[in-house]
Amino acid sequence: MCGIVGFVGDINNPFEKLNKAISKLNRRGPDANGYFLDEVNKVYLGHTRLSILDLSNKSNQPFIKNKNVICFNGEIYNHINIRERYFNNYKFETNSDTETLIVCLNEYGLEKTLSLIEGMYVFIFYNFEENKIYIAR
Secondary structure, three states: OOEEEEEEOOOOOHHHHHHHHHHHHOOOOEOEEEEEEEOOOOEEEEEEEOOOOOOOHHHOOOEEEOOEEEEEEEEEOOHHHHHHHHOOOOOOOOOOHHHHHHHHHHHHHHHHHHHHOOEEEEEEEEEOOOOEEEEEO
16 A cells, blocks of 8 residues: 655745655555655655556656656556557556556546546646646545
């Protein structure tokens, strides 16, 4: 089970606080950890990873693609079916459901993506070009 954390707004020493929060979540995701900082818009995201579907480092999070970043915990059971049905000609870089999720969110938005995915999940999706944050669980 992965761990996710996020802060938004004026925070003293955000990098230090993010690292502290990530270290407390390490037992949830001992395989990797990472962070994303948008100091202009004051958005700070962190993730600890428990590798299950795709063990490669390419699937580490926060996962960034097309001016979007995601921190995701869970599993999208039908992510292969979504790839085959909606993104047959798309060149995915990983075998992870995380990449499927961020590509689907980028293409179809939150509402349509939530209607397509089946699984158990929680995620923070941030479009740093538009400075919009979405949280789904």
